[in-house]
Amino acid sequence: MTGLHEVAVLALPDVVAFELGLPHKLIGTAVDDAERRLYRVRFATLDGGPVRTSAGYQVLPEHDASILRTADTVVIPGIYSGSAKERGVLEPDLAAALDGLSARMVSICTGAFVLAAAGLLDGRPATTHWMHADAFRALFPQVALDPDVLYVDDGDVLTSAGNAAGIDLCLHVVRRDHGATVANRVARRSVVAPWREGGQSQFMEPAPDADGPGTAPTRAWALERLRDPLTLADLAAHAAMSVRTFTRHFREETGVSPARWLTTQRVAAARRLLEGTDLPVERIAAECGFGTTASLRQHLHAAIGVAPLAYRRTYRGVEPAGV
Incomplete structure (x- = not known):
């Protein structure tokens, strides 16, 4: 064992080339203050052989799907074809590879079709590229799809919107695991924004x-x-x-409805203030339109499963002042 957080990226046939490299660039380069690596990112195909990417070239990872069994996190980049995307079912070899995994599951873009076809999103919130939202709903009505957001964190399963939203999700994974300082360092070195405002609606036609x-x-x-x-x-x-x-x-x-959109924006604003300021929770609740700390606590817990103070400790690594 390396002692590092093990990330396995599964390259499926017709994988989106841009998204395939994101976990290495944005998760695999995360380091602590002493420049020690925090993750080991490895790539696999189902059988260890080459697969064709959406860009027309083949990739040949060093591993087969067996590395998924020992991974802490499994990432499924987007795909342009395949039975999961076209019919909502998995090919037998892919179903076997995903069956019984204990890893945290992460999808980028249309990789959410794979997680949904595996039953991992049943009854859970998720997102995918807005252009594929209607097809996704038709295949997986049991999933609580939210096409307005850049990504959804539902604890042990995380999904992102299309293409560049994979950057947002990868940075979020690092921020969730190791705090804003580490994630911001990755963002600066990659010359990308550590946090993007708004959701997919700003990019929809x-x-x-x-x-x-x-x-x-x-x-x-x-x-x-x-x-x-x-x-x-x-x-x-x-x-x-x-x-x-x-x-x-x-x-x-x-x-989404106006009420749901407004709540989502208020939660996002509260998260930014909890991460980036020392404002008391009571003040943050007021600034974001929740009125009371109880209301903020309820909505934040519903969105991401944690209370305001726990969220602040996780992402800032310090005991908050003035609360």
Whole structure:
């Protein structure tokens, strides 16, 4: 054993070439303050043989799927084809490779189709590339798909949106394991943002809109006023729409209801303040529109499964001040 956190990346046929390299670049290069590596990232195919990538070249990892059995984390990059994506079922060799794994499971982009086909996302929140959201829902109605977010952390299973959202998820994995300082160091050395604002909705192609200007200006307006007790009527009034029309447009453009979107943005704002400031939890609850620490605690726990103080200790490595 190396003593390092073992990460196994499974390259399936027609793997998305860009995503295949992300775990090595963003997880495998993480080091502590003494420049000691924190992870060992290894690559595998099901049989140890070469697979063709989406870019038209083949890759030949050094391992077969047996390394998944001893890995602490298994990463499934996106795929362009295969029975998981096309029919919602796994080929027998892939099903056998994933059966009974104890590792933390991570998917990038359409890799979520593989996790869902394996039954690992049943009844759980997840995401994938917004362009594949409708196909995913049709194949896996039992999964609580959220196409608005860049990634979903559901404890031992994590999923990301398309392509570059794999960067966000890989950095999140490092931040969750070793704190913001280590993750920020990886981001700086890779010349990427340590944290991106917003979700996938900012990148989606606009839905056809014959009735009005859309809800994007209202979403931007709301993000500047998260501390205010915004109601659906407030949002609709800003958009100059009826509540019913606004709700319909909002869901068409973001994939979620206004209330769910607003809660997601408030949780994200609270996480940023818990990670990056020493503000008391009571102040953060007020700044993010939760009103009370009890409300913040409830929503943060529902989103990521931890309380505010535990989250702050995990990501900052210090005892918070003034709480």
